[in-house]
Amino acid sequence: MNMIFTRRLSVLLSCTMLAVVSNGLSAQAQIIDTDSMEGSAKASPGNARPAIPGTTATSASYLTNVESSTPRSAKQSANMAAPRMAQVDSNNQPSPGLETAPTPTTPTSPGLETAPTPTTPTSPGLETAPTPTTPTSPGLETAPTPTTPTSPGLETAPTPTAPEQTAPAAPAVNFIDVSADYWAEPFIQALAARNAIAGFPDGAFRPEQPVTRAEFAAMIQRALNPSPVQQLSPEGFTDVPANYWAAPAIRAAYEAGFMAGYPDNTFMPNQEIPKVQAITALANGLGLTASGDPGQILTNYYADAGQVPSYAFNQVAAATEANLVVNYPDVRTLNPQVPLTRAEAVAHLYQALVRLGQVQPLPATVAAAGYIVGPPPQVTQVPPTTPEPTPEETTPPETLDVEPGRATRGGSSYIGVGANFGLSGASDLGDGTNFAVFSKIGLLRSFSVRPAVVVGDNTTVLVPITYDFSFRTAETLEQTFSIAPYVGAGVGIATGGDEDDDNGGDDDDGSDVGLLLTAGVDVPLTSQFTATAAVNANFRDDTDVGIWVGVGYNFPGF
Incomplete structure (x- = not known):
């Protein structure tokens, strides 16, 4: 019996030893499994559960079950977790095998704070992380900025409607040849500010330059912008080609009723427009009629009323009553046949705008207002804020700015040829019929110099300075035309010196200078040509008298 007990005890001890050995082997296998997984994580981060080399799937599963079921002490867990955390920190990447580890929430790991892991639903520690909604995110702080009241774009949005930007003061236009004391300066400045007129590229306005019919049509279109009341035929005027620079303006002026052509269906666009035609055009376009007898109205206001053509009686009288007419320097002298200057054209257009109610009348204290003809306008004037000017300021004298080649009261400057018929004397001026070259060079509104040469055996040079009168109306053979006298x-200077003296010998003493007197008339034919006739008397030792007749070509100036 003792022997049987001894054998059973031996078997029991053997089983106990086997159990101890088995537990030790299991722990060792767990450590090996852990090390293998860590090494596999380094080599293959994408694999969740790498197999231990040399084992089957079944053994790997067994080892996993053993790992999860085997109890560990707190000390063993801490010892095993420490190297894992160190590994994560050193590689700055989480190990796939540690999905349930709380390491991503550790605030000392900057790599996990910026990683996109918060969107992974399998990480409970990071699912509740408040990082996406933290106020420290610059993107979330600036997102609502466009709708905040501090946006500069919204604050400055109503700026374009500010009154100071929508109603700027009209800038002054300074023309180099229009001084502040020029008689028409208020008219010119007012229309230039409205962009109704313009100057030349050199900065000049050329206020004394005559205006052609085409230019006046263009000024009407630009300043008044009239509406059509009739239609021009498709053929238009025979002397205004479709590509002519002023063709649209001429059409507009005709269709609005301001200007008309001639009976032969011509417009004569390059002809200088007389003042009476310009006044007639404005009166027709504005539909003005005289309130009484036109002849009596003209006589009441103009000293030269007899120079107004009969066809323009009603229009000039109506324009006078409507305060359209501006006369400088004498308010009672109309000069109806004198070519209209640019300054006069602007003055009359300004008065037309006053009639239309588009601009205010000039205050009575402005000097230019003293040249407006007619009854006082029926418009309440703003009381002047400047001191009452002196009489000298309200009626300034004509400036003596010499402009060679300008038009005068008697028409344009010209150069021409003709024939001289000698009446008495021995020089070519007074002897026989000779070829003559003559000219007119305007200097001031009323003065010209008219150099001429009579060519023959004893060439005679004439250099007179003339006073040019305003145009007058003449009637011949039932025709009415304009003439401009001058004296x-x-x-x-008689040159050549081949004259016989009183003793029968030759007088070869060269040039002979004497006093010259001249008187004549200019007759405008077209905008480009002027006919002239004059009688000249040269008082030398013998008085030479001759008459020349010729035609000159007009030019606007030098």
Whole structure:
């Protein structure tokens, strides 16, 4: 019996030893499994559960079950967790095998704070992380900025409607040849500010330059912008080609009732427009009529009323009553046949705008208002804020600005040829019929110099300075036309010296200078040509008298 007990005890001890050995082997296998998994994680981060080399799937599963079921002490867990955390920190990447580890929430790991892991639903520690909604995110702080009241774009949005930007003061236009004391300066400045007129590329306005019919049509279109009341035929005017620079303006002026052509269906666009035609055009376009007898109205207001053509009586009288007419320098002298200057054209257009109610009348204290003809306008004037000007300021004298080649009261400057018929004397001026070259060079509104040469055996040079009168109406053979008289004086020089003296010998003493007197008339033919006739007397030792007749070509100036 003792022997049987001893054998059973031996078997029991053997089983106990086997159990102890088995537990030790299981722990060792767990450590090996852990090390293998860590090494596999380094080599293959994408594999969740790498197999231990040399084992089957079944053994790997067994080892996993053993790992999860085998109890560990707190000390063993801490010892095993420490190297894992160190590994994560050193590689700056989480190990796939540690999905349930709380390491991503450790605030000392900057790599996990910026990683996109918060969107992974399998990480409960990071699912509740408040990082996406934290106020420290610059993107979330600036997102609502466009709707905040501090946006500069919303604060400055109503700026374009500010009154100071929508109603700027009209800038002054300074023309180099229009001084502040020029008689028409208020008219010119007012229309230039409205962009109704323009100057030349050199900065000049050329206020004394005559205006052609085409230019006046263009000024009407630009300043008044009239509406059509009739239609021009498709053929138009025979002397206005479709590509002519002023063709649209001429059409607009005709269709609005301001200007008309001639009976032969011509417009004569390059002809200088007389003042009476310009006034007639404005009166027609504005539909003005005289309130009484036109002849009596003209006589009441103009000293030269007899020069107004009969066809323009009603229009000029109506324009006078409507305060359209502007006369400088004498308000009672109309000069109806004198070519209209640019300054006069602007003054009359300004008065037309006053009639239309588009601009205010000039205050009575402005000097230019003193040249407006007619009854006082029925418009309440704003009381002046400046001191009452002196009489000298309200009626300034004509400026003595010499402009060689300008038009005068008697028409345009010209150069021409003709024939001289001698009446008495021994020089070519007074002897026989000779070829003559003559000219007119305007200097001031009323003065010209008219150099001429009579060519023959004893060529005679004439240099008179003339006073040019305004146009007058003449009637011949039931035709009415305009003439511009002139008178003057200067010097006459007879050259050549082949004259016989009183003793029968030759007088070869060269040039002979004498006093020259001249008187004549200019007759405008077209805008480009002027006919002239004059009588000249050169007082030398012998008085030479001759008459020449010719035609000159007009030019606007030098």
